[in-house]
Amino acid sequence: MRPHFKFWPSRLPHAITVPATSLWHNLAISALRYPDKPATVFFGAVLTWAQLKAAAERLAARLQALGVAKGDRVLLNLQNTPQLIVAHFAILRADAVVVPINPMNRAEELKHYITDPDARVAITSAELAGELAAASNALPAGQRLAHLIVTQYTDAFDAAVPGEDAPPEAWRDWLLPRRPLPVLDGGQVQAWADALAFDGPLAPTTVGSQDLSVLPYTSGTTGLPKGCMHTHASIMHNAVACTLWGNGSSETVGLVVVPMFHITGMVAVMHAAVYAGATMVLMPRWDRELAGRLISRWKVTAWANIPTMVIDLLASPNFASFDLSSLKAISGGGAAMPQAVAQRLFEVYGLRYAEGYGLTETAAPSHQNPLEHPKQQCLGIPFMSTDARVVDPDTLKEVPQGETGEIVIHGPEVFQGYWKRPDATEAAFFELEGKRFFRSGDLGRVDEDGYFFITDRLKRMINASGFKVWPAEVEALMFKHPAIQEACVIGTRDAYRGESVKAVVVLRATHQGQVSEQDIIDWCREHMAAYKVPRAVQFADALPKSGSGKVMWRLLQEKETG
The missing domain is CATH 3.30.300.30 (ANL, C-terminal domain)
Incomplete structure (x- = not known):
């Protein structure tokens, strides 16, 4: 028996059976169960589960009419908005594969995201469309995008929204203007509203749990980013497991500020919320005053973040006016939470900050601290259904407890391999005790309780x-x-x-x-x-x-x- 099992939440099994359905069905079922319940809140504008599903189906029909077929890769380049969620699930409903892109990427970087997955269709915002069009226009004719669907931020909310839900004054210049659509050489550009007005037929969905669902890109020690092939099953596992681990339910209200183009926001926040029928209060960027107001107004119960956000919120001169008493679960990763800040959260709110660890290749968490027994500045224990070890990076043999080695992971959340890169896939996996383990490239150790700690990076990377x-x-x-x-x-x-x-x-x-x-x-x-x-x-x-x-x-x- 692994030592961490004695700290395992007694309410939870060690492993779960992954639903055999596609990710689309999670949205369809939440819309059936909770048609009138808020799915998203965006600057005061509420989208119900029934409305979210209907919009995703209309957009899926439009994508099919544009020629998107089963297994095709569609680019999704958006900030946290209701449109991102609608588009993500529309791509899945069209039986296609979501290629999420960091909105900070510029034209030079974006070329690779068009050519490597052989994408012909992209969905983006007017603020970002110029860079994507410039990237496509600079490519040879046979490699360019054929279609670009462009949304304005105000497609999702009323610019005149008052009070606590109002966007910060400093955001108004990028949120409120309706920008012109760019020119796509050799292709067509369509406004979001027109795409959603489409009333053509929608073909039945035929994807299964083993089909590809998302292709997020991760960079590495050499050259250009690589696509990580995730099936519906690998994303589904962590969507369900994250819900269970964090005591999630249809009554959860989550503050969604970690970016949903990133694997953590996409899986541990968005997909988990869609599976549970929870409500997502969306923030397209971080602003501590808006975060404090939204937590207070919408009685937010769960907040996944990076520690710098918590530090920033606690430093607000208006902090005393915020009501954070509704928060029940606060978690994060990406950087260590300073011990003094974690202590203050516990003393003032009774909240234990639970850090986690995961990679794009593991659909976010492969390790998580139990909410009941977290350790600080610690990756946590191997996640549900997961076997994680520490091995000698040269011999690939397991090292004794306490010794440093490479963290390796086996579980249903692990990706299938790198897109078009059999060489990189082969180098990333090895067999141990008859199981296929993924090499994280991170050096760490395990303490006597079975908790994992990171000590260094085998790969060259800056955090x-x-x-x-x-x-x-x-x-x-x-x-x-x-x-x-x-x-x-x-x-x-x-x-x-x-x-x-x-x-x-x-x-x-x-x-x-x-x-x-x-x-x-x-x-x-x-x-x-x-x-x-x-x-x-x-x-x-x-x-x-x-x-x-x-x-x-x-x-x-x-x-x-x-």
Whole structure:
């Protein structure tokens, strides 16, 4: 018996039977059970479960009319909005595969998300549509998008919303304007309202639990991001398990501020809420004053977050005016929660902050702290139906308790492999005791109670406020700058974000003295997602290299962090 079972919530089984239905059925069933109950709340505008299902079906019919067939990949590039949920489930209802995209990506990055999954249709917002169209227009004719469906934020709420539900003043410039639709070379652009007005036929759904459902992309130690193939079953497992673990029910009211394009927001928050018929109070971005007002007004019971959000909310000058007494479950990950903040949550609200751990490859949690027995700055214990071990990264043999090794995971939530990358898939898995284990690339240890702790990273990665930044990807983008001969990206300590991005750059001889560090940073802002942009650039005459000519990034990293 594994030692963590003695801390296992007594109300829960160690493993669950995954529903054999597709993810679409979770929405269909919630709409049957709770037709008039709020599914989403967005700046005061309520969408019921019946309305959400009807909108998703109309959009699914439109997608089929545009030629989307079973197994086709459809891009979804949206902030947290009701439209994201409608579109996500419309793609599933059309028997297609959702390719979620981080809205911070710029045109140069977006090209890969169009070409790698062979996507022909994308759904986005008017604020982001220009970048997506620019990416498509820059591609050869045979690889471009054929259709772009574009929503305005105000398609989902009344711009004149008053009081506690009103958007922050600073958001009005990006939320309220109705922006013109972009031009898509060789393709068609359609407004969201027109797509939802479609009244054509909807073919029956034929997907099963083993069909692909989502293809989220994850970066790694080399080059371009890779698509993680998740079936309906792998996402379904964690949607059900997260609901059970967090005491979720149809009466749960969740504050949805972690992004739903990201695996945690998508699975542990959105899919879990849809499965349970819970209510989702949506925030498209973080704002501590709005969060405090929404928790108070809508009696939010569950809040998944990253620790910096909690720290920020507790620091609000208006904190005393917020009523957080409705909160029953607060959880998160992506960065460690400072012990003093966790202590304050417990002393003032009786809330135990439960950290978790997971990857895009494991459909969010592979580990979670029990709400009843959490340990601080700890990944938790292996999740429901999950076997996790710590192995020697060289021999792949299990190491004794307390020793450091690579965290490896086996369970129904683990992905099938990397899209079009059999080499990477083969390298990511190995067999132990007759089971197929996924190699996380994270180094950790297990304590005497069976709780897992992270100690280091086997893979080269920077964690900035919970966003994973892969240096190889940033370097590949930086090499497109005409002045850059070489670049090495490392992590630097940051009191607020945990880590920030720094680039050590060698300039071409032709550009010496003509380009400043700030010029490089400004160029990066234009060409990559904001969280990847180096906060600091340092010029060097040369980068340290090994005998084989490889850049010795560890030397630069050690010099930086001392």
